[in-house]
Amino acid sequence: MKTALTIAGSDSSGGAGIQADLKTFSALGVFGMSVITAITAQNTCGVTNIRELDEEIIADQIAAVYDDIPVGAVKVGMLSSAEITRVVAGALVKHGAANVVVDPVMVAKSGSRLLKVEAVEALIQFLFPIADVVTPNLHEAAEIVGFPVGNRASMERAAIAIKAMGPKYVVVKGGHLPGAACDLFYDGKEFAYLTNERIETKHTHGTGCTFSSAIAAGLAKRMPVFEAVAVAKRYITVAISHGFSLGKGVGPTHHFYELYSQAGVVGDGE
Numbered sequence: 001m002k003t004a005l006t007i008a009g010s011d012s013s014g015g016a017g018i019q020a021d022l023k024t025f026s027a028l029g030v031f032g033m034s035v036i037t038a039i040t041a042q043n044t045c046g047v048t049n050i051r052e053l054d055e056e057i058i059a060d061q062i063a064a065v066y067d068d069i070p071v072g073a074v075k076v077g078m079l080s081s082a083e084i085t086r087v088v089a090g091a092l093v094k095h096g097a098a099n100v101v102v103d104p105v106m107v108a109k110s111g112s113r114l115l116k117v118e119a120v121e122a123l124i125q126f127l128f129p130i131a132d133v134v135t136p137n138l139h140e141a142a143e144i145v146g147f148p149v150g151n152r153a154s155m156e157r158a159a160i161a162i163k164a165m166g167p168k169y170v171v172v173k174g175g176h177l178p179g180a181a182c183d184l185f186y187d188g189k190e191f192a193y194l195t196n197e198r199i200e201t202k203h204t205h206g207t208g209c210t211f212s213s214a215i216a217a218g219l220a221k222r223m224p225v226f227e228a229v230a231v232a233k234r235y236i237t238v239a240i241s242h243g244f245s246l247g248k249g250v251g252p253t254h255h256f257y258e259l260y261s262q263a264g265v266v267g268d269g270e
């Protein structure tokens, strides 16, 4: 059985964070494990409270998993603070983590901050150098590089600047661009665009979490990185096209094994 670990925040409404990650792992036929960094009181309308866990229990969760179970890939999501970021990076180094996907989660779709402004520097300093893939959206890319990112030319400049911070691959997500949903993949040499038609829906809660977990699932299945990203792009497109209205606000993406096997996104799940 292939395994993947998510290190992220809990979303009580089940659409994003740890919950979206575990649903994605399951739908893609990978055994999911989780380390919780923070608990959000959250629903489709927004985040009403955040409680960070202390660094000791975060490090102990990571040790409990790595000391016992082979981890095929790890996805890192919400880290909340600079201290948590440092502890997670240190633990991943200590345990020799491989196939590290970092989704630099900063702000929820509803506008609440999920990573303190002063923690962005720690993310760049401690986690980017050990990341295989980093997956910023346009807003996160801009906050990381310090210039606006809003079209293909600036996405390419941002990808080059982020690559120089240490990750092996960068995917700048263009979900917030006008027009097609166009993501930029950069390996340090060439750019490749992964493009799908924009799906007209407001139900996009958890899209970034789902996409980065799907990449981790592909890496856990030992796919080459570009293939894992391409499969994740197909997965997120199907997940958004079956997104649905739940609650009063922004509904979630859909994760259902049968759907993905019919769409040819997953095999037999090994």
Ligand SMILES: Nc1ncnc2c1ncn2[C@@H]1O[C@H](COP(=O)(O)OP(=O)(O)O)[C@@H](O)[C@H]1O
Binding pocket: 136, 137, 138, 173, 174, 175, 176, 181, 182, 183, 196, 197, 198, 199, 200, 201, 204, 206, 207, 208, 209, 211, 233, 236, 237, 240
């Ligand atoms: N309306 C949409 N239609 C199709 N794909 C989308 C749509 N919105 C986002 N995506 C895709 O979903 C993934 C997550 O992107 P994005 O929304 O930019 O990230 P985040 O959730 O971190 O803000 C990307 O592959 C992006 O292209």
Ligand SMILES: Cc1ncc(COP(=O)(O)O)c(N)n1
Binding pocket: 008, 009, 010, 011, 016, 017, 018, 040, 042, 077, 078, 105, 107, 108, 109, 114, 204, 205, 206, 207, 208, 209, 210
């Ligand atoms: C706990 C948690 N983690 C991450 C997100 C970002 O969600 P999205 O994938 O919609 O950007 C979120 N809303 N809550």
